[in-house]
Amino acid sequence: MNLTLAEVARCLGALPDDGFEETVITEVKTDSRTVTGGDLFFCIAGENFDGHEFAAQAAKGGAAAVIASRMIDDVDCPVIMVRDTVAALGRLAACWRDTCGAMLVAVTGTAGKTTVKELLYNVVSQRFATAKNYRNFNNQIGLPLSMLKATAEQEVWIMELGISRRGDMEELAPVASPDLAVITNVGPGHLEGLGNEAGVASAKTSLLRFLRQGGTAVVSKDYPLLWNAALELVGSPVGFTGHDAPGTDFCARFLGADESGDGRFLLRTPEGEVELTAPFCGAHYAENLACVAAAAHHLGLTLDDVAAGVQSMAADPQRFCRKLGGGVMVIDDTYNANPLSMAGSIRTAREMAGDRPLVLVLGDMRELGEEAIPRHEELGKVIREAAPAMVFYKGDHFLDVERGFGGYMRRAGEPDEFLEAWRELCISKGVVLVKGSRSLKMELLANALCREVNAEAQGGPK
Structure with a gap:
């Protein structure tokens, strides 16, 4: 971005001060730790931090100006006041798009x-x-x-x-x-x-x-x-x-x-x-x-x-990414999960497994509100249709999924616990799908399993 500070001010409904026409903005930042010379710093108030408290640090880092929604002290650079910094960030992006x-x-x-x-x-x-x-x-x-x-x-x-x-x-x-x-x-x-x-x-x-x-x-x-x-x-x-x-x-x-x-x-x-x-x-x-x-x-x-x-597309490492270790294919689909994507991934994994055993390593689907319990019970029914050799599950809705599934499931636990349980299955050929909502960090289980099956394929220690 190469708007002048005067153009930024006009976009945000402010009057440009002296010197604004000569100041060129190179980038927009919301993290004061990354601010360098010529950057425009937006003070965003989040759940854990309020950017207004770091405005002085941004100025010391070389910020050309700060966008704030309340008064701030000891800031050695121009400050443009707006009613809502998030809304102002959006307005500036819209202005830039029109300019381009x-x-x-x-x-x-x-x-x-x-x-x-x-x-x-x-x-x-x-x-x-x-x-x-x-x-x-x-x-x-x-x-x-x-x-x-x-x-x-x-x-x-x-x-x-x-x-x-x-x-x-x-x-x-x-x-x-x-x-x-x-x-x-x-x-x-x-x-x-x-x-x-x-x-x-x-x-x-x-x-x-x-x-x-x-x-x-x-x-x-x-x-x-x-x-x-x-x-x-x-x-x-x-x-x-x-x-x-x-x-x-x-x-x-x-x-x-x-x-x-x-x-x-x-x-x-x-x-x-x-x-x-x-x-x-x-x-x-x-x-x-x-x-x-x-x-x-x-x-x-x-x-x-x-x-x-x-x-020519490269596979995303966390979107149905297939990783082969010996005869075991691990499908890392840990980017996120909702009922629509979960059902599709399970059915595809079942098809890919064919006659080989299918192991499901699944986690909660978050942000479903009052629908959480029935949607996880429905997930259990989708699992039952897939006829997996084993289901490992992580999250608060274990019992809801188990009720819909009607079969035996194991809690996934932490990576070390999960690997111990995996070894008990003695599966040398098969397909493993790992999927759950992003906040559960299911990728830790996927990565641990990939290391395990690769070590086994190479004859190394488990």
């Missing part, structure tokens, strides 16, 4: 939005200079910071928007003000803040209210609540599906896994169809692929561009 004139693609949905964002970036960046937000920096702070890191030279900005409560989208969408809005799906995620699936659909489709004039909506047709909510806001959204569906231009179908565990898919668009192999596996990824094809088509890319971009 980039086309912005906003991606949201209950599951798969980060996968779609990364896939679309891989496809679009073959033809255009492209920006994206880092991993899931997709909230009221992460989104504007990601936009402010983008440059005027980047023609397309692909930004993920994540919401967890009512009103979130109304705060995020005006910042993004997308030219292209993409909604991957809706399901029982963040029910604690969004109520029920109809509430999720309503909250996600609120994004469409903030489309720029002439903007386009790309929406899944596989979820009637979502599609019908979109139709109320946009006359003719572009539909896609993860199934063969007559009358839908963008369709993808999962054809199964190849010998390495990569997924084979058939993708159909108005240009024709192509069969491709991708570094992800499962029927639930077909909707992501169809979604990317629809969005890419709107951006002027071809079916060949989509196939090339998807096939």
